[in-house]
Amino acid sequence: MQSAELSQDSIAFVVEPGGSLAAQLRVPGDKSISHRAIIFGALAEGITEITGFLEGEDTLATLQAFRALGVNIEGPEEGRVKIHGVGLQGLQAPEKPLYLGNSGTSMRLLAGLFAGQPFDITLVGDRSLSCRPMGRVCDPLAQMGALIEATAQGTPPLHIHGGQSLQGIEYAMPVASAQVKSSLLLAGLYATGSTCVIEPAPTRDHTERMLMGFGYPVEREGAKVCVKGTGVLRGTAVEVPADISSAAFFMVGAAISQGSDILLEHVGINPTRTGVIEILGRMGAQIEIEETGVVGGEPVAAIRVRASRLQGINIPEELVPLAIDEFPALFVAAACAEGETVLTGAEELRVKESDRIQVMADGLQRLGISAQPTPDGIIIQGGALQGGEVHSHGDHRCAMAFAMAGLAAKDTVTVHDCANVATSFPGFLELASGAGLKIHCTG
Ligand SMILES: O=C(O)C1=C[C@@H](OP(=O)(O)O)[C@@H](O)[C@H](O)C1
Numbered sequence: 001m002q003s004a005e006l007s008q009d010s011i012a013f014v015v016e017p018g019g020s021l022a023a024q025l026r027v028p029g030d031k032s033i034s035h036r037a038i039i040f041g042a043l044a045e046g047i048t049e050i051t052g053f054l055e056g057e058d059t060l061a062t063l064q065a066f067r068a069l070g071v072n073i074e075g076p077e078e079g080r081v082k083i084h085g086v087g088l089q090g091l092q093a094p095e096k097p098l099y100l101g102n103s104g105t106s107m108r109l110l111a112g113l114f115a116g117q118p119f120d121i122t123l124v125g126d127r128s129l130s131c132r133p134m135g136r137v138c139d140p141l142a143q144m145g146a147l148i149e150a151t152a153q154g155t156p157p158l159h160i161h162g163g164q165s166l167q168g169i170e171y172a173m174p175v176a177s178a179q180v181k182s183s184l185l186l187a188g189l190y191a192t193g194s195t196c197v198i199e200p201a202p203t204r205d206h207t208e209r210m211l212m213g214f215g216y217p218v219e220r221e222g223a224k225v226c227v228k229g230t231g232v233l234r235g236t237a238v239e240v241p242a243d244i245s246s247a248a249f250f251m252v253g254a255a256i257s258q259g260s261d262i263l264l265e266h267v268g269i270n271p272t273r274t275g276v277i278e279i280l281g282r283m284g285a286q287i288e289i290e291e292t293g294v295v296g297g298e299p300v301a302a303i304r305v306r307a308s309r310l311q312g313i314n315i316p317e318e319l320v321p322l323a324i325d326e327f328p329a330l331f332v333a334a335a336c337a338e339g340e341t342v343l344t345g346a347e348e349l350r351v352k353e354s355d356r357i358q359v360m361a362d363g364l365q366r367l368g369i370s371a372q373p374t375p376d377g378i379i380i381q382g383g384a385l386q387g388g389e390v391h392s393h394g395d396h397r398c399a400m401a402f403a404m405a406g407l408a409a410k411d412t413v414t415v416h417d418c419a420n421v422a423t424s425f426p427g428f429l430e431l432a433s434g435a436g437l438k439i440h441c442t443g
């Protein structure tokens, strides 16, 4: 698991100009849903069978964490995972600290779950995860009675002291974060009374949907979602749709390159995730959506995107949480659009796997685009992309966004530090190259 970190800086993507995307393809499984399927499958009574599981480093970190807690998990094999659930009280103390790699979702969700266990656990991460803020979960968890120590800066490692009795709280989140919401709901499974989270804006609701899919009661009233610590999870089948966050690179790539026409199959289009479709649509992208059903409580669709003439826009702030992971790709769309694109209200992007505003602004500038970072967003003037060397700073989403920029660039684009693409999108290079991106890898 640590090999990606050690090999960082050594893997670069090289994208030659002149490519376009023409293919019908399915990107890997949804990362958020895959994490949650492992967590709830482990906590359920009986067997859970997952199909379409994302075999990326982040979700494998969650899977390994539960193996270390004594849960028997078979697979993954071609996206199939079988979990022998141990029930809410069945986890066992791990022998050593749990390494969660690059995965903020694993660290924050598991902090909530482990706050309610009878034993101590330490959670550690890679260099990037070790710089990310954990106070946003540790503070409200402490209000519930949890005992968690972080560094003086509020960053990992987290030392979680077991054996605390948790009480439900009503918590109004200062940031719109599905990770914080989910962390508290997980702690709420072990708390007395109701645990309620109030969202300042809608965030992805996979936790709520999946809890209900496992037969656990969840109450929602407007912006407030509550659980009580008296339920039971029942093992079930979970089919994971393709990840709209991974599909987003192909949507943008097709929109910005002449002659492109791409069909993305079986993509999850949960309305709390579709900001990227809305934003690209407002920019003038030719997008067709054909809803094809509902799997595991999540709507899915085939998404077709063709080469488009994009216009710069002011991105409405209410769309920010609904497209939070897609902004690196959307910045590339903005760089290829006519006129100015302005993003505000997105300071959260500064505390992801990298400071995504700065990293993308630096890279786009190196490719000849005017990209002006602001404290909570960016102002991008569309223009002619040149070739050049850019750095992803170990951030998978920045790496894949820059790779797609190569479709519209006049010359070769080299993207450094791409090993972490495997955290969310194993096989990206092969899939993108098969679709028509002239990409290869060095190192
Ligand atoms: O709950 C989740 O699965 C996620 C929530 C989002 O983070 P925040 O909750 O910090 O916005 C997102 O950026 C992350 O990739 C996955």
Ligand SMILES: C=C(OP(=O)(O)O)C(=O)O
Residues within 6 Å of the ligand: 058, 102, 103, 104, 105, 106, 325, 352, 353, 397, 424
């Ligand atoms: C922010 C992301 O993930 P995480 O917070 O789980 O590291 C992401 O995948 O873009």
